[in-house]
Amino acid sequence: MDRQQYNIIELLEYIDPSMLDYTEWVSVGMALKDEGHTAADFDAWSRRDIGRYHPGECFKKWDTFKGSATPVTAGTVVQMAKDGGWVPPHHENRELGWDDIIGSRDNLVVIDKNWLEGREVLEPNKWNPVEQLVKYLETLFQSTENVGYVTSSWEKDGRHMPTKGASDRTAGELIQQLNNCKGDIGSVLGDYKPEVGAWIRFNPLDGKGVKNDNVTEFRYALVESDDMELDKQNAIIRELELPVACLVHSGGKSIHAIVKIDAANYDEYRKRVDYLYEVCKKNGLKVDTQNKNPSRLSRMPGIMRNGQKQFLIDTNIGKESWNEWKEWIEGINDDLPEPENIGDLWDNLPELSPPLIHGMLRQGHKLLLAGPSKAGKSYSLIEMCISIAEGKRWLNWDCAQGKIMYVNLELDRASCLHRFKDVYTALGWAPNNLSNIDIWNLRGKSVPMDKLAPKxxxxxxxxxxxxxxxxxxYKVITGDENSADQMAHFVNQFDKICTELGSAVIYCHHHSKGGQGNKKSMDRASGSGVFARDPDALLDLIELELSDDVLNNEINKALCNVCINWLNKYAEAYMDERVSQDDMCSQNAMLDHCKKALSIEQDKAMQKDLYAARDAVKSISAWRIEGTLREFPKFKPVNLWFEYPVHKVDKSEILEGIKLDTERAPWKKNLSKKKTPDEAKQERKVSVDLAIEACGINGQVTIEGLSEYMGVTDKTVRNRLKEHGGYWVDDGKVGKKK
Known part of the structure; x- marks a missing residue:
């Protein structure tokens, strides 16, 4: 793969042999041989390491590369080149890791190592050990913070190792004692071995120990490299603008940079140190990764070590803080595209993404469905999923057919699966393309959107x-939904998904509190206006208040349908000969036909269906979809019935004339709904007539039947019959007065 994509010899330009250890150097040679290159190529590249190159050594080593079952391949060279600042010409074809960050991190390279000039490290003109150490303490610590230090050591395998040392005094106490010690640091800290030197911990401790658990502030991290010249270390640290509090010469072959991390806790400290080390590595500073611990020891300035000074090179250099530095690093060479001149593209414009939902949304774009609680938003999205999977119409719009993923953050797994089956059944569609629907059930496992997106x-x-x-x-929102900048970061995650996958992203959100009727559709969604202005298509569901006339009309249609079904089943000839088109639109006429054509038992059995139909109508709600589209013309509002569990377009246009409720105080809304006493009385009389007609058997009904049908008590039925005045009551039976 790598041989076909990249020129391995060209990649060697990004790998400095002087920066590699022996094993890494050998790996490059083995990779070159595996890829069919020559020992001369290996030798030409190795010559760049002036300090370690020996003529003829590469050719001798080359002959020892005999191959193995697990050979070193070009992939090793590719990775080393990336670490050296090489950026691949296009994205690699690989799966993202579990916690991968979307986008390239090669933009962390800010130094061209081929043009890097060393910067000399100068010893202090006047050697004042106390002044060196006091300045270090004053720079890193507050006066009340405990400081850990080590002046004694022990020997292991010829190496001098520091002991745990002490941490029982504060920076203020140490500074005071040092200023009064007349230059004798040993009288304050304890005598150290001049051939070994001394150490100090750069983060404050609790005075009870020197482990990570004893660190009280995760303020600094240590950057140290032993594998390059001091002047180059110094140059890279300064070129990177690292927020260095203290820069210390170790008295050996390295510089110790005490870098401002300012982490809130240990977890954040580790993440920031990993990021810091990665930036250093990509820019040629090979950091000793053993120095990651916040309780780590560093070389103490003002000390002699084997004839060399451990001294402060500088303090407070680079950027002022971690945040300022990180922002600078990530902004200095971004991966944004260059501006284009439209004249160059005018005659060869790129193709538009194909429509996903015709007249509304393109593939790779974003759609937000907003609405109040219990509007059936989730059911609507499930309907949309099924429509796309089957390539059918969703509400009023045709859908392209393809695979879809439904990320379920709210329902338990069983409920979610049953919902899909219930919607399929209610739509009356055969599940011919279930393989097009994948469901990712994350209830109880959801994470913030910036973490969810890469997964x-x-x-x-x-x-x-x-x-x-x-x-x-709402399950994955990070930050305050009313904050524009935080929500901009949140919705940017949807852009990343669209860009990486080429898929449309469709999501739903709830309305803000209060009336919505006098608002524009794009202003109804809760939270920052970013929500409404970010998606390419915004659909908004708002409930329509049904009048008594509309409800009665729907009840009439439902009861008529029940009667028609029963007549078609048990009296088909009668239905064909005696029932007119006008009759089929009147519940009174149809109930009368049923009394004539059906047996007493059939008519009685039909009452259950009539009750169920009436209850179903009472449970339905009416909705209007309005939209704001970026890619398509504005569409006419679409009126819907939500008949659990699906939404159905109102083809009768009975909802067309309903005006949206304006935002009024609740007491004003209720006032407009109140009926006059005469209106209420007339409504009760009509309800009695309807109940008598629906429950009548051979011209008679019972108090019990009316009570069950009307959903009120026997006493209320008797009171309403008395108020009506047109019916008699005798021994629980009811009849019409002559």
Whole structure:
């Protein structure tokens, strides 16, 4: 793969042999041989390490590369080149790791090592050990913070190792004693061996120990490199603008940079140190990774070590803080595209993404469905998933067919699966393309969106989804939903998913509190206006308040349908000969036909269906979808019925004339709904007539039957019959007065 994509010899330009250890140097040689190159290529590259190159050595070593079952390949060279600042010409074809960050991190390279000039490290003109150490303490510590230090050592395998040392005094106490010691540091800290030197811990401790658990502030990290000249170490540290509090010469072959980390806790400290070390590595400073611990020892300035001074080179250099430095590093060479001149593209414009939902949304774009609680938003998204999977119409719009992932953040697994089956059944569609629907159940396992996005991309990368549905987003919102900058960061995660996968991202969100009728559709979603202005298509569901006339009309249709079904089943000839088109639109006429055509038992059995139909109508709600589209013309609002568990377009246009409720105080809304006493009385009389007609058997009904049908007590039925005045009551039976 690497041989076909990259010229290995060219990649060697990014690998400095002087920066490699012996094993890494040998690995490059083995990779070159495995790729069919010559010993001369290995030798020409190795000559760049002037300090260690010996003529003829490369050719001798080359002959020892005999191959193995697990050979070193070009991939090793590719990775080393990347570490050296090489950026591949295009994305690698690989799966993302579990916690990968989306996008390249090669933008962390800010130094061209081929043009790097060393910067000399100068010893202090006047050697004042006390002044050196006091300045170090004053720079790193507050006066009340405990300081850990070591002046004694022990020998292991010819190496001098530091002991645990002491941590029982504060910086203020040490500074005071040092200023009064007349230059004798040993009288304050204890005598050290001049051939070994002394150490100090750069983070404050609790005075009870010297482990990571004893660190009270995760303020600094140590950057140290033993594998390059001091002047180059000094140059890279300064070129990188590292936020260095103290820069110390170790008295040996390295510089110790005490870098400002300012982490809130140990977990954040580790992440920041990993990031710091990665930046250093990519820019040619090979950091000793054993120095990651916050309780780590560093060389103490003002000390002699084997005839060399351990001294302060500088203090407070580079950027002022960690945040300022990180922002600078990531902004100095971004991966943004260059501006384009439209004249160069005018005659060869790129193709538009194909529509996913015709007239509304393109593939690779974003759609937000907003609405109040219990609007059936999740059901609507499931309907959309099924429509895309089957390549059918969703509400009023045709859908492209393809694979879709539904990210379920709210329902338990069983409920979610049953919902899909219930919606399929209610739509009356055969599940011919279930293989097009993948469900990722994350209830109880959801994480913030910036963490979820790379995990989602990793799973979806090779599935060829044309849409990703995330339901609902409140489960993964990071930050304050009313904060524009925080929500901008949040919705940017959707852009990353769209860009990486080429899939549309569809998600739903809830309305803000209060009335919504007098707001524009894009202003109803809760939180920052970023929500409404970010997606390419915003659909908004708002409930319509149904009048009594509309409800009665729907009840009439439902009861008529029940009667028609029963007549078609048990009296088909009667239905064909005696029932007119006008009759089929009147519940009174149809109930009368049923009394005539059906047997007493059949008519009685039909009452259960009539009750169920009436209850079903009472449970439905009416909705209007409005939209704001970026890529397509604005569409006419679409009116819907939500008949659990699906939404159905109102083809009768009965909802067309309903005006949206404006934002009024609740007491004003209730006032407008109140009926006059005469209106209420008339409504009760009509309800009695309807109940009598629906429950009548041979012209008679019972108090018990009316009570069950109307959903009120026997006493209420008797009171309403008395108020009506048109019916008699005798021994629980009811009849019409003559």
């Amino acid at each position: 989602l991309i990793r799973r979806a990368q090779k599935k060829n989804y044309i849409a990703i549905v995330i339901d609902p987003i």
